[in-house]
Amino acid sequence: MKFLRDALDKVKPHFEKGGKWEKFYYIYEAHETLLFAPNHTTKAKGAQIRDAIDMKRMMMTVIIAMIPCLLFGIYNTGYQHFIAIGQPDAALMDMIWIGVQQVIPIVVVSYAVGLGVEFTFSVIRRHPINEGFLVTGMLIPLVMPPDVPLWQVALAVIFAVIIAKEAFGGTGMNVLNVALTARAFLYFAYPSDISGDVWTYIGEGSQAVAGFSGATPLSIAGDAVSNGQNVVASLNAFGGSWADGIYSFNNLIIGLYPGSIGATSVIMSLIGAVILIATGVGSWKIITSVFAGTWIMAFIFNLIGANEFMLMPAHYHLVIGGLAFGAVFMATDPVTAAQTETGKWIYGLLIGMLTVLIRVFNPAYPEGIMLAILLMNVFAPLIDHYIVIANKKRRLSRATV
Amino acid sequence: MSKFIKLSKGFDINLAGKAQNKIAEASQPETFAYKPTSFHGIRRPKLTVKEGDNVKAGTPILFDKKNENIKHVAPVSGEVVEIRRGDKRKLLEIVILADKEVEYESFNKHSVSDIANLSREDVVANLLKSGTWPNITQRPYGVIADPEEQPKAIFISAFDSHPLAPDYNILYKGEDNYFQAGLDVIKKLTTGHVHLNVSTDHEVPQMFAHAKNVELNKVSGKHPAGNVGIQIHHIDPINKGDIVWTLNPYGVIQIGKLFLEGKYDASKVVALAGSEVKEPQYYRTYTGASIKKMVENNISGDNVRYVAGNVLTGEKITSDGHIGYFDNLVSVIPEGDEYELLGWIKPTTKKLSFQRAFGLLSFLNPKKEYVVDTNTKGEPRAFVQTGVFEKVLPMDMYPTYLLKAILAEDFDDMEALGIYEIIEEDLALCEFVDVSKHDVQAIVREGLDLMQYS
Numbered sequence: 001m002k003f004l005r006d007a008l009d010k011v012k013p014h015f016e017k018g019g020k021w022e023k024f025y026y027i028y029e030a031h032e033t034l035l036f037a038p039n040h041t042t043k044a045k046g047a048q049i050r051d052a053i054d055m056k057r058m059m060m061t062v063i064i065a066m067i068p069c070l071l072f073g074i075y076n077t078g079y080q081h082f083i084a085i086g087q088p089d090a091a092l093m094d095m096i097w098i099g100v101q102q103v104i105p106i107v108v109v110s111y112a113v114g115l116g117v118e119f120t121f122s123v124i125r126r127h128p129i130n131e132g133f134l135v136t137g138m139l140i141p142l143v144m145p146p147d148v149p150l151w152q153v154a155l156a157v158i159f160a161v162i163i164a165k166e167a168f169g170g171t172g173m174n175v176l177n178v179a180l181t182a183r184a185f186l187y188f189a190y191p192s193d194i195s196g197d198v199w200t201y202i203g204e205g206s207q208a209v210a211g212f213s214g215a216t217p218l219s220i221a222g223d224a225v226s227n228g229q230n231v232v233a234s235l236n237a238f239g240g241s242w243a244d245g246i247y248s249f250n251n252l253i254i255g256l257y258p259g260s261i262g263a264t265s266v267i268m269s270l271i272g273a274v275i276l277i278a279t280g281v282g283s284w285k286i287i288t289s290v291f292a293g294t295w296i297m298a299f300i301f302n303l304i305g306a307n308e309f310m311l312m313p314a315h316y317h318l319v320i321g322g323l324a325f326g327a328v329f330m331a332t333d334p335v336t337a338a339q340t341e342t343g344k345w346i347y348g349l350l351i352g353m354l355t356v357l358i359r360v361f362n363p364a365y366p367e368g369i370m371l372a373i374l375l376m377n378v379f380a381p382l383i384d385h386y387i388v389i390a391n392k393k394r395r396l397s398r399a400t401v
Numbered sequence: 402m403s404k405f406i407k408l409s410k411g412f413d414i415n416l417a418g419k420a421q422n423k424i425a426e427a428s429q430p431e432t433f434a435y436k437p438t439s440f441h442g443i444r445r446p447k448l449t450v451k452e453g454d455n456v457k458a459g460t461p462i463l464f465d466k467k468n469e470n471i472k473h474v475a476p477v478s479g480e481v482v483e484i485r486r487g488d489k490r491k492l493l494e495i496v497i498l499a500d501k502e503v504e505y506e507s508f509n510k511h512s513v514s515d516i517a518n519l520s521r522e523d524v525v526a527n528l529l530k531s532g533t534w535p536n537i538t539q540r541p542y543g544v545i546a547d548p549e550e551q552p553k554a555i556f557i558s559a560f561d562s563h564p565l566a567p568d569y570n571i572l573y574k575g576e577d578n579y580f581q582a583g584l585d586v587i588k589k590l591t592t593g594h595v596h597l598n599v600s601t602d603h604e605v606p607q608m609f610a611h612a613k614n615v616e617l618n619k620v621s622g623k624h625p626a627g628n629v630g631i632q633i634h635h636i637d638p639i640n641k642g643d644i645v646w647t648l649n650p651y652g653v654i655q656i657g658k659l660f661l662e663g664k665y666d667a668s669k670v671v672a673l674a675g676s677e678v679k680e681p682q683y684y685r686t687y688t689g690a691s692i693k694k695m696v697e698n699n700i701s702g703d704n705v706r707y708v709a710g711n712v713l714t715g716e717k718i719t720s721d722g723h724i725g726y727f728d729n730l731v732s733v734i735p736e737g738d739e740y741e742l743l744g745w746i747k748p749t750t751k752k753l754s755f756q757r758a759f760g761l762l763s764f765l766n767p768k769k770e771y772v773v774d775t776n777t778k779g780e781p782r783a784f785v786q787t788g789v790f791e792k793v794l795p796m797d798m799y800p801t802y803l804l805k806a807i808l809a810e811d812f813d814d815m816e817a818l819g820i821y822e823i824i825e826e827d828l829a830l831c832e833f834v835d836v837s838k839h840d841v842q843a844i845v846r847e848g849l850d851l852m853q854y855s
Contacts, residue, residue, distance in 0.1 A: 046843055
């Protein structure tokens with residue numbers, strides 16, 4: 001690998017101060033440090049040794065945790081396509097191939113556009129390129145509908161990176177979760193393209209089977225408020241003519257149903273959760289408390305039971321929509337979550353409770369977890385503020401005893 | 402009231418190359434240096450010697466114009482050969498070429514029973530003129546104690562939990578009488594308690610276990626359990642306006658010797674340790690010793706870093722550099738100025754990490770001794786990860802918020818978040834584990850300076 005090092009060293013002077021491409025130093029640096037861990041050493045005074053972890057490794061761990069969701073999403077996109085066109089017996093490879101064709105371009109656009117924005121900002125602002133986008137760039141495709149137009153993906157990424165992140169000073173300074181901002185942007189800017197029957201990729205030249213409906217479990221549950229039908233019965237009856245049992249409780253856990261590319265499977269999200277918790281990169285407190293908050297709120301609604309949605313069994317809330325994915329990958333973003341350990345419990349609980357609240361009371365926004373996390377992103381600093389004030393008060397009261 | 406403190410947070414950095422339990426019979430270094438940089442709070446140093454002057458052990462060589470009573474004295478007798486200065490003529494080292502046989506200035510000698518009758522004024526005066534006073538550190542700020550102040554308590558940590566820390570059983574062997582005499586002396590400095598904090602996880606040297614005239618507290622836990630700042634937080638925390646003093650056992654022994662023998666004795670045992678040392682062991686020498694003779698022909702690597710002190714809080718020195726006033730350890734570790742192909746993601750069992758992110762497997766083998774080089778293993782970033790600093794700081798405190806308050810120069814917040822309770826060493830582990838590679842200790846000192854001087 002010496003030739004690689006030599007090649008890098010050869011062009012390096014051009015990027016350093018006084019070189020002809022001085023402006024692009026941080027772009028060079030990003031590539032260099034991706035290939036080679038830098039040769040920086042600790043300063044003369046202070047800690048002479050440092051922990052082997054760095055930001056790149058930490059972010060990479062999150063990406064690794066998302067891989068099960070991505071692979072499953074690719075397969076599921078193809079699977080849903082063939083079910084919808086009435087060929088549930090299509091070959092596995094065909095399903096995967098359709099999924100690859102549909103999903104990979106979204107991933108590529110997300111990374112290419114996002115990194116383009118990052119590079120541009122690093123040149124203008126003269127700051128190193130942060131690894132945060134490696135995660136964001138993967139999260140965004142996973143919360144997109146499989147049939148989303150690529151230009152919308154690009155637009156959403158640009159909006160999210162500039163407005164939600166760079167405007168605040170880059171990774172580590174942002175208030176809102178960048179990936180969710182991208183999703184919310186599409187949600188409000190192109191409502192017709194991200195609601196209704198967009199969750200299954202049919203494709204041009206194909207015809208959906210008779211009786212096909214793209215309704216999601218959340219929209220079925222939302223409809224129950226007005227039509228007064230039992231939610232579980234509706235879910236179980238759904239798709240009887242073309243995909244029997246697609247919304248059965250078991251299948252909702254497995255995730256072979258229409259939805260965001262990577263967010264349908266509870267099992268895959270939980271695999272991700274295990275990776276994040278085992279590596280200590282994701283906070284188990286947040287993940288657990290989001291699930292707990294959801295269940296508690298849903299259980300309270302069960303007791304109230306004012307309408308059919310409220311009466312939906314509490315455990316259904318844990319498996320429908322993107323709750324598991326949101327709890328594991330979105331709520332745990334360390335920058336936008338609460339930063340104190342006690343705060344993390346409160347933050348997670350409130351996300352869970354708000355999710356159910358939004359789902360049940362505001363059927364216009366069926367995907368409650370997205371808005372709940374964004375809302376709690378805004379309130380996380382306030383939660384921390386009171387935890388820190390409590391610490392300050394303990395210190396003061398100690399002095400007067 | 403003696404206390405038992407059990408700490409669950411922290412991290413023991415287990416490095417290869419611990420010093421063997423023996424003291425080498427080696428010839429003494431040629432030069433010794435007095436380093437004002439060992440202390441904080443010397444604001445206007447004035448030399449009382451110049452190059453070419455002859456000094457004895459205990460001859461004043463330096464004082465601070467802001468506090469002229471505190472004398473800094475030569476550790477050994479000999480000739481001042483160099484006054485070494487750095488940027489802006491900052492005084493770095495006063496180098497003394499040592500005599501073959503150390504000659505001592507003579508100070509008042511006391512018997513054990515005399516000490517009991519001494520007044521506080523006598524004690525303070527004797528400590529100040531003899532050069533033993535700088536052993537006393539004041540909290541908050543970690544500066545040399547102000548003799549005008551009355552501390553509410555005095556704390557002595559009787560063990561060192563830093564990486565490669567020397568064993569106090571060896572360092573202070575046979576000094577029991579001096580230690581007790583020193584305790585009796587410093588007891589006069591405070592109306593409160595003198596706290597002596599021993600570890601329950603290691604064998605406690607007899608001189609500590611049998612010490613009289615003190616509160617004996619027991620501390621159990623991983624590093625930084627041995628840091629006196631952590632112990633103070635759990636025993637009798639520093640509130641706004643409080644002043645406490647701290648000493649290490651070496652300082653107590655030196656004070657004891659001053660009163661019993663009437664001389665300033667800077668002899669000490671120093672450990673030479675680290676993965677790059679062929680024969681890690683202890684050396685009997687004096688404060689400020691040059692490490693040249695210890696490391697000559699005793700180093701296995703050719704690209705190494707010499708650290709005066711431990712690898713968490715120490716300072717890089719050259720192969721002929723000198724140790725500082727408080728140092729009882731010289732660590733030698735590999736210099737890490739090399740590129741590593743895909744070093745940021747390769748799974749490894751060789752790199753030590755407190756964390757467990759993908760591919761960092763050292764947590765599987767906590768008993769293993771690691772060779773850790775000086776590479777930063779990553780580049781500086783904004784604060785991203787949360788909750789990790791709290792895992793290595795056994796205090797009721799929010800270090801990230803405190804660091805941000807310091808960076809924002811928010812005085813009220815710094816105070817409220819507990820800056821009075823810490824000095825650099827207490828947050829050294831935070832600096833080690835930080836994924837964003839902040840210079841945490843430098844930030845802490847910045848904050849302490851802001852609080853003290855503005």
